[in-house]
Amino acid sequence: xxxxxxxxxxxxxxxxxxxxxxxxxxxxxxxxxxxxxxxxxxxxxxxxxxxxxxxxxxxxxxxxxxxxxxxxxxxxxxxxxxxxxxxxxxxxxxxxxxxxxxxxxxxxxxxxxxxxxxxxxxxxxxxxxxxxxxxxxxxxxxxxxxxxxxxxxxxxxxxxxxxxxxxxxxxxxxxxxxxxxxxxxxxxxxxxx
Numbered sequence: 001x002x003x004x005x006x007x008x009x010x011x012x013x014x015x016x017x018x019x020x021x022x023x024x025x026x027x028x029x030x031x032x033x034x035x036x037x038x039x040x041x042x043x044x045x046x047x048x049x050x051x052x053x054x055x056x057x058x059x060x061x062x063x064x065x066x067x068x069x070x071x072x073x074x075x076x077x078x079x080x081x082x083x084x085x086x087x088x089x090x091x092x093x094x095x096x097x098x099x100x101x102x103x104x105x106x107x108x109x110x111x112x113x114x115x116x117x118x119x120x121x122x123x124x125x126x127x128x129x130x131x132x133x134x135x136x137x138x139x140x141x142x143x144x145x146x147x148x149x150x151x152x153x154x155x156x157x158x159x160x161x162x163x164x165x166x167x168x169x170x171x172x173x174x175x176x177x178x179x180x181x182x183x184x185x186x187x188x189x190x191x192x193x
Contacts, residue, residue: 006033006041011051014041063105067095071102072109079167079179080116111168117175121182 010031017027024042028035045051061068071086083099090097103113169179
């Protein structure tokens with residue numbers, strides 16, 4: 001069991017005394033620390049030329065760098081992939097890990113699970129028409145817009161489901177087409193409000 005670490009000042013004193021020609025035993029008696037500790041401090045100083053605490057390596061990662069890159073690539077390519085699917089794909093490779101390990105790897109790369117936004121399904125022709133309408137009415141006065149009857153349709157759930165779908169995405173990419181769920185209005189289920 002490892003005891004407390006000695007302060008940097010004590011370690012520097014050990015090195016100074018060693019440079020002055022003192023032996024391990026005399027340094028140990030003078031500073032009242034074990035001889036093995038003095039030896040360890042001096043060996044570390046000889047190898048790294050410092051008495052500062054160096055970063056420890058920690059526990060090795062359970063997944064290889066190749067598998068981590070593969071997970072990130074899969075989540076970026078198919079944003080609606082689930083953690084269970086990613087877990088199964090890593091198990092096929094031979095790395096059996098928990099779902100939280102996978103989500104941590106994705107979080108470190110900047111991908112987070114977020115609820116997909118629902119946007120109307122617009123084709124390019126629809127987008128061009130909307131842009132044309134907006135540019136043609138740029139000069140209209142506020143009084144003219146007061147005369148316009150604004151209406152909207154609401155969809156009653158006849159088709160599909162309204163369950164939340166999650167996507168893996170980076171911040172500020174919520175409205176990218178691959179991170180949204182297209183919605184469609186169809187006959188029989190809409191009410192004019």
